[in-house]
Amino acid sequence: MSLSRRNLVKLAGLSGLGLGLTACGRGFGGGGDGAGGGGVQLNMVWWGDASRAQKTQAALEVFKKKNPGVTVKTEYQDSGPYKDKLATRFAAGNPPDLMMMRMDSLREYADRGALLDLNQHAGAVDLSGLSEGVRALAAVGDKNFGVASGLNSIGFVVNRTLTEKYGVKIPDGDTWSWQDLAAFARDISKASGKKVYGTGFEAYTLANLIVFTRQRGEDFYTADGKLGISEATLVAWFEMFQAMRADGGFPPAGFFENVGGGAEQSYLAKGAIASQIIPTNNFLSYNAAAGGNLVLLRMPGETTEKRRGQSVDTPALWSVAAKSKHPAETLKLLNFLINDPDASRATGTTRGVPANAKVAAEVRPSLAADDQVATDYLIGLQKEELPRAYTYPPGSSSIASSLQSIAAEVEFKRQTPQQGAAAFLDAGRKALGG
Numbered sequence: 001m002s003l004s005r006r007n008l009v010k011l012a013g014l015s016g017l018g019l020g021l022t023a024c025g026r027g028f029g030g031g032g033d034g035a036g037g038g039g040v041q042l043n044m045v046w047w048g049d050a051s052r053a054q055k056t057q058a059a060l061e062v063f064k065k066k067n068p069g070v071t072v073k074t075e076y077q078d079s080g081p082y083k084d085k086l087a088t089r090f091a092a093g094n095p096p097d098l099m100m101m102r103m104d105s106l107r108e109y110a111d112r113g114a115l116l117d118l119n120q121h122a123g124a125v126d127l128s129g130l131s132e133g134v135r136a137l138a139a140v141g142d143k144n145f146g147v148a149s150g151l152n153s154i155g156f157v158v159n160r161t162l163t164e165k166y167g168v169k170i171p172d173g174d175t176w177s178w179q180d181l182a183a184f185a186r187d188i189s190k191a192s193g194k195k196v197y198g199t200g201f202e203a204y205t206l207a208n209l210i211v212f213t214r215q216r217g218e219d220f221y222t223a224d225g226k227l228g229i230s231e232a233t234l235v236a237w238f239e240m241f242q243a244m245r246a247d248g249g250f251p252p253a254g255f256f257e258n259v260g261g262g263a264e265q266s267y268l269a270k271g272a273i274a275s276q277i278i279p280t281n282n283f284l285s286y287n288a289a290a291g292g293n294l295v296l297l298r299m300p301g302e303t304t305e306k307r308r309g310q311s312v313d314t315p316a317l318w319s320v321a322a323k324s325k326h327p328a329e330t331l332k333l334l335n336f337l338i339n340d341p342d343a344s345r346a347t348g349t350t351r352g353v354p355a356n357a358k359v360a361a362e363v364r365p366s367l368a369a370d371d372q373v374a375t376d377y378l379i380g381l382q383k384e385e386l387p388r389a390y391t392y393p394p395g396s397s398s399i400a401s402s403l404q405s406i407a408a409e410v411e412f413k414r415q416t417p418q419q420g421a422a423a424f425l426d427a428g429r430k431a432l433g434g
Contacts, residue, residue: 043097
């Protein structure tokens with residue numbers, strides 16, 4: 001039975017745990033105390049696929065050579081089970097030493113003292129190469145409970161092959177507005193006789209809405225962990241999709257229901273849409289799947305609305321368990337992954353652009369051309385004055401689920417944009433305990 005795109009999104013948020021220098025395979029068993037012969041064995045868990053596993057393995061082989069006597073047992077798994085299995089490990093009193101941490105899970109672990117405050121170990125993990133905004137990604141008050149495993153943002157990709165075929169000019173990514181996007185999408189659809197829709201992306205993807213919200217002068221999540229988005233902004237978000245559908249530039253309701261979640265299964269790869277929003281660290285895979293002629297643009301509205309909406313984000317954090325049996329060695333591994341260029345050369349951009357800007361610049365020439373495009377995009381963003389991305393409060397995973405279900409109700413016109421906005425805010429405030 002095939003999974004719909006919405007079902008895949010329910011599983012997405014995390015994806016993969018398991019290979020290592022001493023063990024390789026999927027699963028979530030638990031780390032040992034030693035590596036034999038008086039050495040130290042660390043347990044490192046993460047989510048991803050086989051390709052990420054191979055690159056992680058390559059980086060850890062380098063770490064092993066540089067740190068004799070320390071080995072790393074790793075486990076990886078697909079996204080769906082990861083969150084529950086990590087919680088089970090902590091509940092059993094057997095946490096991994098180093099783990100990938102979801103942005104929407106960080107506070108749940110940090111607030112109960114389950115993670116190491118890295119600010120107390122500044123001599124072991126050097127964060128000086130990270131920009132202030134990147135350091136703040138895992139900040140909770142004056143404490144810091146993680147480091148970005150890599151950096152990404154979201155961007156708009158346009159298929160130049162299709163724009164040239166139908167004679168439609170690609171908008172200027174530095175100056176375009178959401179209205180310009182709508183006009184571009186309409187022109188593509190009209191020129192192609194609706195063989196190709198001008199654009200298509202999900203109203204229920206939180207990252208997309210967060211940018212739109214910031215551009216209107218609001219924060220989706222506030223500094224004190226509340227919902228800062230207004231009902232008017234939610235209404236405008238839902239109405240924008242309705243207007244583009246009515247104008248013919250956006251696919252009909254249900255269009256994304258049965259498309260796969262990977263780049264190869266996307267409608268962009270199939271040539272059914274001419275543009276969409278993607279995470280920037282996926283530019284290489286989407287460009288390959290779509291024929292190699294994609295252009296990466298900033299999000300619409302970045303220079304036409306009240307303020308900037310984009311931010312420098314991370315697909316996931318690296319966090320250290322407060323009860324790690326080997327904290328010194330675990331911090332050494334974390335420092336290696338963040339600050340050693342050899343680690344980033346091995347992993348490439350599988351987890352995003354290296355968080356350390358100097359490392360990113362140093363390894364850039366070794367990257368594939370499309371990864372260089374994404375790296376330049378992120379390096380450029382870090383030099384700009386962008387709004388801070390606040391730590392997701394506890395309950396945010398429930399908010400993401402509510403957005404998905406309510407956006408579907410509005411999409412199929414079972415609710416008006418006004419009804420959907422009110423329902424979402426009510427569900428969101430309850431999820432945050434307000």
